[in-house]
Amino acid sequence: MENIRHKNIKPTYDLVVKKVFRNEEVALQFVKDIFELPAKSAKLIEGNQIFTANSNVESDFNIAVDILVELDNNAQVIIEVQLAKQVFFINRIWAYLCKQVNDNIERLKQNEEEQLAIYKKLPPVYVAAIVDQNYFDGDEAISTFLIKEETRNTELKMYVENNTQDIPLLKIVFLELKKYKENLNNDYKKIRWLEFFGNKQYTSEPDDVLIQADNLLNLRNWTKEEKRMYDEMTRQQDHYWASLTYAQEEGMRLGIEQGIERGIGLGIEKGIEQGIERGIEQAVITLMKNGYISAEVAAAQLKVDIEDLDKYL
Template sequence: MEERHKNIKPTYDLVVKKVFRNEEVALQFVKDIFELPAKSAKLIEGNQIFTANSNVESDFNIAVDILVELDNHAQVIIEVQLAKQVFFINRIWAYLCKQVNDNIERLKQNEEEQLAIYKKLPPVYVAAIVDQNYFEGDDAISTFLIKEETRNTELKMYVDNDTKEMPLLKIVFLELKKYKENLNNDYKKIRWLEFFGNKQYTSEPDDVLVQADNLLNLRNWTKEEKRMYDEMTRQQDHYWASLTYAQEEGIRQGIEQGIERGIGLGIEKGRAAGREEGIEQGIEQGRISVIVNLVKEGIITKEMGAQKLNLSEQEFETYL
């Protein structure tokens, strides 16, 4: 399917933040994805821009990607992930818990609110927009709630000044690569897969979605925003190119080394045997290079890298 925008990727950090700075767009996204009754939304966090190859540890210390607060005080964290991370769900949980704790600390600062902390404590939800698949099956949108194990009763809470109960926890994953036409979901949700996946809309977009789409038009951007986006694109392209090069270079070197070893077995026979051995070694060397790069980029841990290569952590250290 042809992309709506040729020169922009809607899931890059700078672009996502530009989109959700528009509070009308943020409100519609939250209402569509979480089915929450809300009349207004404001952006609490989302101005800091992360570079394409940001370090995981520093990202954790900075903040969440986007934090939106609704007029009923409910809060929604919006996280976007391009590369698959083994501990991404753990990371989401850490962000969510940290936000709840921050809310408690904020309420403690006001003496009057100290007596009503639990009454005023808002629910926190998470929307994860991911460019890689995390779950089995074909469902592009996965919603997780807290429910009683046998009765399937959902755990809910009251929010101050709101007579309706709200879900205690709600985490929604939008897996962009699982998008296909005629998905069996509410189109109000599907259109956000189309928006962030840069797909053509299968239904006429309403005014809010048109407004969101206009934010992706580079002609409407400032020079500074264009410069930052160009830099982010170069970094991201370099990152993926370096992984591809590492694998290809490992295969090439392995073939050459294998052929050299094979010469000792005889010229013709040696070349055939050496090439076969070299390809195998090259693939393995390329695999090692990719895993090492993933660890250096902070996408997986050293422990996970060692496990994937069937090495001890001490043996794996020699490659870093």
């Protein structure tokens, strides 16, 4: 059996991630480690959605965004966690980031004293994407994206009020948990978060902040309401995977029956293939209709564009 730290909890579930980063000391340390930003404090912006009422992003478009952390140097960090690979995920991240910048502008406009200094006070927005499925080729578990000049490799930075130096205009960091392995060629301050969210044993002695974060994963320290919510979330996830497994098994059964009815040899093989495919399609659509998965996840499972889902309904 895999040697994991916590047997009864998954650190990447939405409720767990929010509980971890509600601790501002942990949130600050994560952001400092991953983005190398000069910050002394951080605060979690509460709420289920990071966007203000001015945002015109559809409500179901915001579900996957977990938290928004704001630093004392005015930078903001969107932390996004994905359990399943999603179609157009990069586009989503860009939309989240742009909408947050837009909402910051709208907020500054509402303050008459700041209208003349909107761009002076505009904070940068960064994104940390913690993903349970791989998105990029290669073995690198941590990928950092910046804006740089094409030939001189000069990084584009921006002025931020009250900072002693300009800081990156854009920074998007992906942590691909499945690419984790011991002795990765990265700064261990970053690697330890792969170990934390990947539920791996630590390869170096954890410091006080990481111990504090790990204690938040101990269900004995949770309230009854938190445990109830986590149990419900786990039940939905288990139901989702069980439904897909049932669809495969039922598809196999139907396929064999159809194959036998058609004859031998290729007929059985073809029947099995068609039965499995039809069973999975039905299960995925049922899960989407019942709200267990989003349209994006359904499209990814069926390997179609979201616009083509109508033909399955």
